[in-house]
Amino acid sequence: GADLYLAYDAVKTGELQAQGIVDAIHHGSLVLINGPRNDSNAEAAHRGVFNILTPLVDSKGIRILSDYWPNSTNSEEPAKVIEDLLNSGNKIDGVIAFSDLQAEAVIRTLALHRLAGKVAVAGADADLAACQRIAEGTQTMTVYKPIEQIAAKAAELAVYMARNERVTVHNAIEDGTYRVPYYELTPIGVDKTNLRETVIKDGFHLEEDVYRNVLPH
Template identity: 50%
Template sequence: MERFRTSIRMILFLSLLLLAMAGILAACEENDDGGSGAAYQVEPAASLAVEAAGGESPTARDKVKIGFSMDTLLEERWLKDRELFKAAVEALGAEVDIMAANGDDALQIAQAETLISRGIDLLVIVPHNAEAMASIVQKAHLAGIKVLAYDRLVRNANVDMYVSFDNEQVGELQAKAITKLVPRGKYVYIGGADTDNNAHLLKKGVFNVLQPLIDSGDITIVYDQWTKNWEPANALENIQAALEANDNDIDAVIAANDATADAVIEALAAQGLAGKVPVAGQDADLKAAQRIVEGTQTLTVYKPIQSLAQAAAELAVKLATDGAVTANRTISNGKARVPSLLLAPIAVDRTSIDETVIADGFHSREDVYQNVK
């Protein structure tokens, strides 16, 4: 009889084990290639909240490990992102392994593969080339690692989550401010890198505003060119070509970021036009803030990256531990509708710089006004 009872207990145990394994396999099949939309709640655009997460660590380690693959650390803005994201992740009790490729696609792919091989729990990517990094998303998923796109969307891949600012709105803010100052005239557009999805979103936002004025004949685009790799030297060549082609007769310039705006203002200064031709940028770099109070740059678009880094860190840890996250948008990347959390950018000019960039502690007042007597 005892042998019979033991056999019954063994059969029950095996049955429960098989049921548990079936549940695990079903869950794996449901999340295969990085997450269907069912794993996320898509909220109205006004909601920016990130929900609290439950969830256990996917490994037996004491700390969740996040891999952060960055395009570059050669610009002021990205150095801030690195430090803010690192601090935010560590404050949540996790750790982060950071690698930067400085604009080299092959190197970024190799670095991301290295991060995956180190046993990270989640990969965060700032892609240099939005298309090239699609292969890394697939490799991460094959290793059971989810992927969060940070600030720039990876194209044609099943990205699990995207966190950024509303880049189309950034372009709209630039164009609205400049057209208010220059409702008619000859415009130059200096774009970002053609390989960066954000550059396309920025341009779309700009032309959302400009196109009706172009159609009416009030505005003429006399030069429109991408800036390879976002490099200021390439932006300088672009604006010099625009000035030469138009005999210096231009009325406004919209630049894709503050580094390209710096090159624009350098070229304008060489022709005695700095401060006479309105120039828009974005990122609120220190040099741009200084140019704004000095009067050579008209505006920048401030994206509070402290908020971006904090939101990304929270999302990364929650995704790594299978916790619940909340999106406020879904964005097509050419292959999937990616659950996205988009934060609001802020237009900043000389009248508002003190109450935004300086009040937030993004730059000190002393640094911003150091060249103004």
């Protein structure tokens, strides 16, 4: 079994996504496209989304049109969910997608209805294509999980463990046999205001790539 499990806080990811969309639209109708149901990160992100949305749904400021759990990770399902809702005459104000790949499918479908950039869309992973869409204005935000941060933390904890020093961890998870210490790192919400200070500054993506499709101002 593993000695230590390092991951980004998936609940926080969902909270960042929901807050990003609420900040963008304030009130209106939302669609949630979740990750695969058997993925513990998808379940945790969904909890995070509802940590933010539940009080707003209760106060009737936010309405959830669809809380969709796809059967696979391919992009056809998110596209079809959006297509069906739009074809039935629903007005969609915002979409929270578990991944940037799903966000891409959502935005492609919105574009066919001339709604790209008019509907707030959140994804996660800070893919280059998603960062480009943020720069272009068709995606509202994504969630960045800095690789450097996880590598540095892994190295630091490996040194402690090699010296048999105690490691302070946040949680423990079951790996079937053992309870494995679990260290959570905090993900970062990225939108058009902080692309340069996050993914570009860290060298995760190059500035010329992120802004490739945007005319120079």
